[in-house]
Amino acid sequence: MTSTTRITTPAALEHRTVAVIGYGSQGSAHAKNLRDSGVRVIVGLRPGGPTEAKAKAEGFEVREPAEAVRAADLVAVLVPDMAQPQLYQQQIAPNLKAGACLLFAHGFNVHYGQINPRHDIDVVLVAPKGPGALVRREFEIGRGVPSVYAVHQDQSGEAEAIALAYCAGIGGGRAQPIRTTFKEETETDLFGEQAVLCGGATKLVMAGWETLVEAGYQPEIAYYECLHELKLIVDLLYEGGITQMHRFISETAQYGDLTRGPYVVDEHTRTQMKRVLAEIQDGRFAREWIAEYRAGNPNYRALKQADLEHPIEAVGRKLRAAMPWLQPRGEAPANPPATAASTTASPQAKPAEASA
Ligand SMILES: NC(=O)c1ccc[n+]([C@@H]2O[C@H](COP(=O)([O-])OP(=O)(O)OC[C@H]3O[C@@H](n4cnc5c(N)ncnc54)[C@H](OP(=O)(O)O)[C@@H]3O)[C@@H](O)[C@H]2O)c1
Ligand SMILES: [Mg+2]
Structure with a gap:
């Protein structure tokens, strides 16, 4: 990142700690872009998994998912779709702060009822329309991969602002995010x-x-x-x-x-x-x-x-x-x-x- 491409921290994320759970295609790109946007990021990973060493080597504070969730105001669920329901039930739901925000990059599990999020939290979607490597590369050169966003639950009254701030933080806000629904994103993406x-x-x-x-x-x-x-x-x-x-x-x-x-x-x-x-x-x-x-x-x-x-x-x-x-x-x-x-x-x- 050069100082010319650095963007200011999106307001709704200024005082929020973001836990990025998963450090694969999307997770690694989101974590790095958010960090370069001035957001406090911790990475949640199971110990000993193949990506733990990578996240550490790239300078992130890495904790077990449950612990990362406990410390976070926003939890981005960026593990494979099929792994998410169990992760949500076992690690996220019991540990998420009341009033926190749960964020997905694809609406599959919420839309098809595999995850029924707690009612005392915000639930949003920010889905970049491109692979993680491109989300990172475009951000580094001062551009962005277009993203769509949606709000499933707005407990705080700030859910849309948080989703847009996250879009901005990963660079997707540079290309006019389009508001959608979990249903539309899931069905059109598939x-x-x-x-x-x-x-x-x-x-x-x-x-x-x-x-x-x-x-x-x-x-x-x-x-x-x-x-x-x-x-x-x-x-x-x-x-x-x-x-x-x-x-x-x-x-x-x-x-x-x-x-x-x-x-x-x-x-x-x-x-x-x-x-x-x-x-x-x-x-x-x-x-x-x-x-x-x-x-x-x-x-x-x-x-x-x-x-x-x-x-x-x-x-x-x-x-x-x-x-x-x-x-x-x-x-x-x-x-x-x-x-x-x-x-x-x-x-x-x-x-x-x-x-x-
Ligand atoms: N790939 C894309 O281009 C793309 C585009 C738009 C949206 N999305 C959405 O983004 C989300 C993430 O997809 P992705 O392709 O980025 O995933 P991915 O690269 O396959 O995710 C791999 C990461 O998830 C972790 N992980 C895997 N299984 C886990 C489990 N059971 N518990 C905890 N961590 C686990 C891995 O950790 P270990 O090191 O421990 O294995 C690794 O850090 C999905 O909802 C997907 O639909 C993806
Ligand atoms: Mg897809």
């Missing part, structure tokens, strides 16, 4: 990652690659066309929307986009998107995922393994090895999914850029 950002994009890439390879084209060329170049297009969309993309791609590409895109994303695709949304809205996806997690993730593990072993991955590894600029973030270890048991005892480390 839909985005399932239908478009993660599920939609990767399955589109794989199906495109398979189509070319099955038709006899070289797998390496198919990789460039269907995966590698996607970043160039996404960068244009990110910078200036569809208008910017049209400005930079060839006329031939534009005409192909406009006339052939609808072959792929057709009425069937839209019907399937509505099905994805319906399963989120009626709680079917949440119930399935919670049951899967409790059963030790057998299906999740098998599906993920199949993704990791897809032949596009072997081709990609070979091609990326010849692109040294991709190495620092490109080859994070491929972790098997955590299970209920492993997130309690020894969860997997994740790539820094894991998102959504």
Whole structure:
């Protein structure tokens, strides 16, 4: 942090101690950004876990979750969603000060009734729309990842001000936070990652690659066309929307986009998107995922393994090895999914850029 990018402590956090529980993707970024914004931060972690040493090495006061909660006026719950209900019941609920604020970065557990927060506290949501590493990087260069916020319970009368101060403290306030609800954030976040950002994009890439390879084209060329170049297009969309993309791609590409895109994303695709949304809205996806997690993730593990072993991955590894600029973030270890048991005892480390 340079003094030019340092921002003043957001007023509602000036006299509040923040306990950040979890020091993974979001937790480490929030803790560092809040500290650089002048907020008093302690980090709550189970002793001996893989991230405890990291938080200490990065200069934080680290306490066990229960102890960090007792000392805090605001508790940010930044452990994996599936680990939160037990953490809330065992460590947070019995130790949280009356009148304190409980903050989430995703509405899943409150919205689907896995956590029913005590009534004598504020409950808010501040959800940055980007991975933790980006939340930190953008903050350091004086920008911010857009965040949305919501208030579920306002016991103090200050819940909205606290949420906005937290947004400002992590840098998300620099990009006009949008007020939402726990329901809207949860349902749209899940839909985005399932239908478009993660599920939609990767399955589109794989199906495109398979189509070319099955038709006899070289797998390496198919990789460039269907995966590698996607970043160039996404960068244009990110910078200036569809208008910017049209400005930079060839006329031939534009005409192909406009006339052939609808072959792929057709009425069937839209019907399937509505099905994805319906399963989120009626709680079917949440119930399935919670049951899967409790059963030790057998299906999740098998599906993920199949993704990791897809032949596009072997081709990609070979091609990326010849692109040294991709190495620092490109080859994070491929972790098997955590299970209920492993997130309690020894969860997997994740790539820094894991998102959504
Ligand atoms: N990742 C994203 O980009 C993103 C974006 C927006 C919102 N969110 C939301 O942010 C929240 C945190 O997600 P995340 O991806 O940042 O989590 P994460 O990186 O997977 O969290 C890992 C951290 O949680 C701790 N932890 C794991 N299980 C625990 C347990 N049972 N008890 C105590 N600590 C435990 C780990 O400590 P140990 O060292 O002890 O394992 C580690 O410090 C979620 O609600 C998520 O939906 C995430
Ligand atoms: Mg998400």
